[in-house]
Amino acid sequence: MQRAIEHELDLKSLFPLSATSSATFHIADFGCSIGPTTFMSVQNIIEAVNHNNNQASTTKLPLEFQVSFNDQTNNDFNTLFRSLPAHRHDNYFAAGVPGSFYGRLFPTSSLHLGSISSSLHWISRVPGELTAAGRRDSIQCTGLDEDVARAYSGQFTRDMEAFFDARAEELVSGGLLAISALCLPAGAVLAQTGLGMIFDLLGACLVDLAELGLISEEKLKSFYLPMYYPQAEELEASITKKRCFSIRKLVKMAPPSPEKSQKLIQTSASQIRAVSEAIIKQHFKTITPDSVDLIFERLKEKLAENMHAITSPTTLHHLEVFILAKRL
Amino acid sequence: MQRAIEHELDLKSLFPLSATSSATFHIADFGCSIGPTTFMSVQNIIEAVNHNNNQASTTKLPLEFQVSFNDQTNNDFNTLFRSLPAHRHDNYFAAGVPGSFYGRLFPTSSLHLGSISSSLHWISRVPGELTAAGRRDSIQCTGLDEDVARAYSGQFTRDMEAFFDARAEELVSGGLLAISALCLPAGAVLAQTGLGMIFDLLGACLVDLAELGLISEEKLKSFYLPMYYPQAEELEASITKKRCFSIRKLVKMAPPSPEKSQKLIQTSASQIRAVSEAIIKQHFKTITPDSVDLIFERLKEKLAENMHAITSPTTLHHLEVFILAKRL
Numbered sequence: 001m002q003r004a005i006e007h008e009l010d011l012k013s014l015f016p017l018s019a020t021s022s023a024t025f026h027i028a029d030f031g032c033s034i035g036p037t038t039f040m041s042v043q044n045i046i047e048a049v050n051h052n053n054n055q056a057s058t059t060k061l062p063l064e065f066q067v068s069f070n071d072q073t074n075n076d077f078n079t080l081f082r083s084l085p086a087h088r089h090d091n092y093f094a095a096g097v098p099g100s101f102y103g104r105l106f107p108t109s110s111l112h113l114g115s116i117s118s119s120l121h122w123i124s125r126v127p128g129e130l131t132a133a134g135r136r137d138s139i140q141c142t143g144l145d146e147d148v149a150r151a152y153s154g155q156f157t158r159d160m161e162a163f164f165d166a167r168a169e170e171l172v173s174g175g176l177l178a179i180s181a182l183c184l185p186a187g188a189v190l191a192q193t194g195l196g197m198i199f200d201l202l203g204a205c206l207v208d209l210a211e212l213g214l215i216s217e218e219k220l221k222s223f224y225l226p227m228y229y230p231q232a233e234e235l236e237a238s239i240t241k242k243r244c245f246s247i248r249k250l251v252k253m254a255p256p257s258p259e260k261s262q263k264l265i266q267t268s269a270s271q272i273r274a275v276s277e278a279i280i281k282q283h284f285k286t287i288t289p290d291s292v293d294l295i296f297e298r299l300k301e302k303l304a305e306n307m308h309a310i311t312s313p314t315t316l317h318h319l320e321v322f323i324l325a326k327r328l
Numbered sequence: 329m330q331r332a333i334e335h336e337l338d339l340k341s342l343f344p345l346s347a348t349s350s351a352t353f354h355i356a357d358f359g360c361s362i363g364p365t366t367f368m369s370v371q372n373i374i375e376a377v378n379h380n381n382n383q384a385s386t387t388k389l390p391l392e393f394q395v396s397f398n399d400q401t402n403n404d405f406n407t408l409f410r411s412l413p414a415h416r417h418d419n420y421f422a423a424g425v426p427g428s429f430y431g432r433l434f435p436t437s438s439l440h441l442g443s444i445s446s447s448l449h450w451i452s453r454v455p456g457e458l459t460a461a462g463r464r465d466s467i468q469c470t471g472l473d474e475d476v477a478r479a480y481s482g483q484f485t486r487d488m489e490a491f492f493d494a495r496a497e498e499l500v501s502g503g504l505l506a507i508s509a510l511c512l513p514a515g516a517v518l519a520q521t522g523l524g525m526i527f528d529l530l531g532a533c534l535v536d537l538a539e540l541g542l543i544s545e546e547k548l549k550s551f552y553l554p555m556y557y558p559q560a561e562e563l564e565a566s567i568t569k570k571r572c573f574s575i576r577k578l579v580k581m582a583p584p585s586p587e588k589s590q591k592l593i594q595t596s597a598s599q600i601r602a603v604s605e606a607i608i609k610q611h612f613k614t615i616t617p618d619s620v621d622l623i624f625e626r627l628k629e630k631l632a633e634n635m636h637a638i639t640s641p642t643t644l645h646h647l648e649v650f651i652l653a654k655r656l
């Protein structure tokens with residue numbers, strides 16, 4: 001990301017009038033969440049912009065940085081604000097911006113660089129046709145059921161259009177969008193991947209709880225995860241569709257293969273709980289705290305039982321796809 | 329405020345290049361707190377700016393509004409964000425900016441209008457010489473002790489310099505600062521006012537609790553409220569001192585005289601608790617919740633006993649001073 005930003009950023013054309021007076025470089029982190037990685041990502045971007053500015057053949061611009069941290073309104077901004085680096089003012093001015101990134105969040109032509117990391121697979125809603133039809137075999141888009149896949153893919157396409165339309169309005173001409181996204185390996189479906197298997201185990205835990213009478217069978221039928229992992233090509237097509245962005249850099253990275261270990265079980269269970277607990281509670285409104293705990297206890301058991309399949313050499317892994325797009 | 333903004337705002341000079349492309353008008357509310365009045369104040373400002381834009385003799389500017397809500401980092405921004413008007417996007421883009429307004433919060437020349445209401449009497453800290461010397465007769469600057477008054481006044485002067493220096497850097501030339509502040513009536517000291525009397529009753533409650541052994545005598549000696557009510561002239565002098573701002577409008581309003589009633593006792597006790605409870609808890613670290621409740625129960629009793637004096641025709645009342653200042 002740093003090298004791509006350093007290479008593609010043209011500060012002179014972004015700030016044609018600011019050779020002497022101060023210029024504010026506005027960065028937005030979409031889906032920032034909370035925690036140390038939130039600030040590390042921003043720090044990397046600022047270092048890249050400063051590096052680019054220092055290397056400029058002509059005068060160095062007197063840059064100041066405004067950083068806007070965006071996430072859903074129910075993100076814990078209080079904790080985010082209390083964990084902001086203490087001496088950030090030497091470096092950047094910080095703001096929190098609540099709201100869905102599938103809509104407008106900033107004024108027209110007010111952003112110079114947007115960043116979004118591991119967030120675009122969270123679609124804005126479960127496709128309406130799925131909740132109406134009732135559940136089939138899975139709580140997710142495994143790729144094995146064509147109707148389900150079509151519904152998910154359609155929602156993803158609409159969401160990406162909304163995302164890139166909004167960003168096209170917010171970014172200045174020449175502004176950059178740095179995207180890190182989890183994508184499926186070419187031609188693969190989610191069911192073939194380790195992550196898909198793990199989420200299907202979560203689905204099996206919910207079936208267990210329904211059989212124990214701890215959650216409603218009826219409610220389970222309409223439970224789907226609002227999550228869709230595209231092929232890299234689907235994401236690329238969404239970016240360039242309206243001819244507002246051009247892709248300047250695209251790198252597909254294979255994450256390291258998981259080790260089969262007790263630690264992996266604990267880590268996976270914690271990560272799955274972190275991203276799914278709120279969704280489960282919201283859907284199964286009357287679920288007790290004990291039942292929620294039981295879901296993730298069962299998940300650990302099922303992960304242990306299925307560790308062999310999840311870590312098998314024939315199991316596929318997600319790609320981490322990095323894309324740097326430029327607003328035309 | 330609306331009339332003053334409509335009269336003094338010169339949109340054409342703020343946005344000389346934006347006759348056709350979009351222009352973002354950036355408003356900041358300093359010390360925004362949370363609750364409906366936070367949004368009402370911003371709405372009033374936006375209406376004034378729109379009115380000014382609609383009245384323009386030449387082309388109307390295509391304005392968008394960015395509103396930044398600032399308060400201390402320990403303000404409850406989660407609640408603020410969850411209570412933002414649902415359809416604000418039709419009207420403005422919202423952000424939260426955590427941090428003390430006695431320092432820089434925004435990039436250089438990035439604000440068009442700042443607003444601060446009933447917040448400037450909260451000084452940044454209790455003057456160091458007072459906590460070192462130990463308390464005399466009051467938990468506040470009654471104005472009756474010259475040394476105490478000098479210490480408070482010195483801190484206020486330093487804080488105002490920090491506030492107006494920061495705003496001078498953040499506001500564009502021609503930008504406006506709308507200030508509503510509580511000030512003392514000319515020549516009066518706090519001890520002569522109803523508000524001063526009420527806060528002295530709070531001090532008497534703390535003395536009661538120390539005598540009951542519920543809070544430390546030693547801790548009580550170093551307890552002062554970080555609060556200073558200036559004469560309007562002190563505030564005016566701070567604004568114009570560095571010649572960065574000129575005062576375009578100044579209105580002194582007398583608030584309606586309080587009625588002597590049970591309701592007044594309840595309201596006063598609630599308001600005093602709202603502004604002082606966190607300060608008391610932070611200072612008397614080991615105080616129990618029951619003791620905190622007892623303070624404000626006692627306050628109600630003392631308010632009832634002293635209602636005659638507080639509402640007496642000879643008791644003075646604070647002025648609400650509105651000032652519109654322009655960044656030169």
